[in-house]
Amino acid sequence: MQVCFVLLLSVCECGALAEKDMEPITEDKGVLVLTKSNFEWALMQHNQLLVQFYAPLSGESLGSILEFAKVATDLKETTSSVNLGQVDVSKEKDLAKELNVTSVPSLRLYLSGDKYNPVNCPALKTSTSILTWLRRREGQSADLITDLSQLESFVAEDDVVVLGLFKDVDKGVVKVFYDVAADVADLPFVVTGSKEIFSKYNITDESVVLLRKSKIAEQFEITSQTIKEDVIHFIRMYEMSLVTEYNGKTSGKILNSLLQNHMVLFIDKTEKGFRQIYRTFKSTAKQFRGVVLFVLIDTGEPRNGRIMEYFHVRREDAPLVRMVNLTDSFQYQLPSDQLDAQTLTDFCQSYLQGKAKPKLQSEPIPDGWDKQPVKELVGMNFERVAFNPDKNVLVLFYAPWCPESQMLFILWEELAEHYSDSGDVVVSRIDITANDVHIRMTDRYPTIKLFPAVYDERVVSYSGQKKLEPIVEFVSVERVRAQKDKAKEEVERKKYLDQQKSIAKEEL
Ligand SMILES: *[C@@H]1O[C@H](CO)[C@@H](O)[C@H](O)[C@H]1NC(C)=O
Numbered sequence: 287m288q289v290c291f292v293l294l295l296s297v298c299e300c301g302a303l304a305e306k307d308m309e310p311i312t313e314d315k316g317v318l319v320l321t322k323s324n325f326e327w328a329l330m331q332h333n334q335l336l337v338q339f340y341a342p343l344s345g346e347s348l349g350s351i352l353e354f355a356k357v358a359t360d361l362k363e364t365t366s367s368v369n370l371g372q373v374d375v376s377k378e379k380d381l382a383k384e385l386n387v388t389s390v391p392s393l394r395l396y397l398s399g400d401k402y403n404p405v406n407c408p409a410l411k412t413s414t415s416i417l418t419w420l421r422r423r424e425g426q427s428a429d430l431i432t433d434l435s436q437l438e439s440f441v442a443e444d445d446v447v448v449l450g451l452f453k454d455v456d457k458g459v460v461k462v463f464y465d466v467a468a469d470v471a472d473l474p475f476v477v478t479g480s481k482e483i484f485s486k487y488n489i490t491d492e493s494v495v496l497l498r499k500s501k502i503a504e505q506f507e508i509t510s511q512t513i514k515e516d517v518i519h520f521i522r523m524y525e526m527s528l529v530t531e532y533n534g535k536t537s538g539k540i541l542n543s544l545l546q547n548h549m550v551l552f553i554d555k556t557e558k559g560f561r562q563i564y565r566t567f568k569s570t571a572k573q574f575r576g577v578v579l580f581v582l583i584d585t586g587e588p589r590n591g592r593i594m595e596y597f598h599v600r601r602e603d604a605p606l607v608r609m610v611n612l613t614d615s616f617q618y619q620l621p622s623d624q625l626d627a628q629t630l631t632d633f634c635q636s637y638l639q640g641k642a643k644p645k646l647q648s649e650p651i652p653d654g655w656d657k658q659p660v661k662e663l664v665g666m667n668f669e670r671v672a673f674n675p676d677k678n679v680l681v682l683f684y685a686p687w688c689p690e691s692q693m694l695f696i697l698w699e700e701l702a703e704h705y706s707d708s709g710d711v712v713v714s715r716i717d718i719t720a721n722d723v724h725i726r727m728t729d730r731y732p733t734i735k736l737f738p739a740v741y742d743e744r745v746v747s748y749s750g751q752k753k754l755e756p757i758v759e760f761v762s763v764e765r766v767r768a769q770k771d772k773a774k775e776e777v778e779r780k781k782y783l784d785q786q787k788s789i790a791k792e793e794l
Pocket residue numbers: 384385386401402403
């Protein structure tokens with residue numbers, strides 16, 4: 287589960303090209319490392335430069351950095367003349383400011399050395415879609431088909447196909463369609479002017495339709511007023527089925543959906559009530575189209591073990607409905623075992639209005655949890671132990687099935703041994719697959735955090751080597767910092783108490 291970057295794998299000296307006073311541009315795995323001093327030089331040398339702006343510590347950047355490295359590898363096998371570059375905005379603050387970079391991770395294509403008018407690449411998450419985006423910018427962005435048989439072969443390949451029906455496929459309003467196809471690089475696009483196809487789908491006006499299994503799922507009419515953004519919104523809203531079943535094929539789409547609210551139904555598809563519940567779930571989905579993504583997880587499918595473990599759902603808990611906020615991974619449990627339309631609708635609405643309470647789950651507190659050297663935490667005792675202002679509490683958040691977690695158990699025993707005589711350091715662990723904690727967790731497991739001995743609910747993540755000495759070193763640094771901060775806190779608290787006392791006196 288560890289992801290490590292190997293920076294500066296290959297260092298290329300572009301000496302022959304460089305002017306005397308130009309700093310050579312370093313390359314990392316086929317990607318130019320761009321800085322304030324070499325950025326303009328890079329633009330001068332490369333007619334088409336696709337630049338990624340990222341901040342290495344943001345969780346979102348991580349995945350995109352890896353995808354971008356893949357783009358570099360894959361581009362080598364094409365005839366494309368696009369070059370790749372990267373700007374670490376945490377280091378290159380001045381450059382990012384000068385270029386008006388407003389979000390990371392983000393991609394821009396710089397053309398003909400023009401620093402001021404780059405093409406913004408839409409938020410594409412996979413290397414394949416970034417490559418498709420580049421390819422569609424260069425040539426025709428949608429495949430032209432001229433008769434029904436061609437369409438049928440196309441539709442057979444993919445689940446969803448975006449079909450543009452235009453009287454004139456060369457000029458006029460069709461241009462919007464080509465622009466959309468260039469941007470929406472994760473879906474197949476075809477365009478046609480064939481009368482046969484118009485009449486097969488009984489369409490008279492120029493339209494964009496989503497075909498699912500060769501049937502029209504949705505239609506959007508194009509007029510001279512239609513702008514690109516309208517069409518993209520239509521596609522994003524309807525590209526998924528009303529209810530998407532989670533499986534190996536759909537999981538990527540589900541996780542990368544623009545919709546961050548997911549209503550998940552856990553149910554065994556072979557159980558008696560399935561049809562009825564599914565129908566209700568689907569009819570609720572209609573009302574929240576474009577706002578909440580409805581997902582079904584078949585609890586009878588053995589391959590879904592991992593995903594169920596992630597949600598802390600056991601087979602015997604189903605049928606069960608959860609709402610998940612993908613932005614912060616908080617889950618909300620339907621507060622009822624009635625799965626009727628009204629209950630589901632009310633639940634969705636209360637969640638969207640911010641009125642639902644996140645679900646916190648806990649194993650029972652184990653007997654003698656604090657008698658062992660390593661303290662066993664669960665959801666119920668976590669906060670009380672971790673946020674104790676008199677203790678520096680080191681917590682290992684682990685997943686019992688993951689070998690990386692298991693490997694740390696021995697180290698944790700050693701750490702507990704090391705601190706056995708210290709009064710103020712607690713070494714503890716919590717099975718995070720069975721217990722929820724009320725702090726925002728975006729890391730993967732195993733994760734190590736320290737909760738220092740201060741009144742403020744401070745959490746410090748540890749990202750160093752998973753070895754005894756560096757962890758002990760980390761704890762001592764934080765321990766000293768906590769002592770200082772707590773002394774300050776105590777002065778503040780005393781001031782506050784004195785104030786309260788004098789107010790009370792005045793009131794007497
Ligand atoms: C950044 O924005 C400022 C103000 O809008 C503008 O003057 C400047 O030219 C922009 N710089 C680039 C590189 O686009």
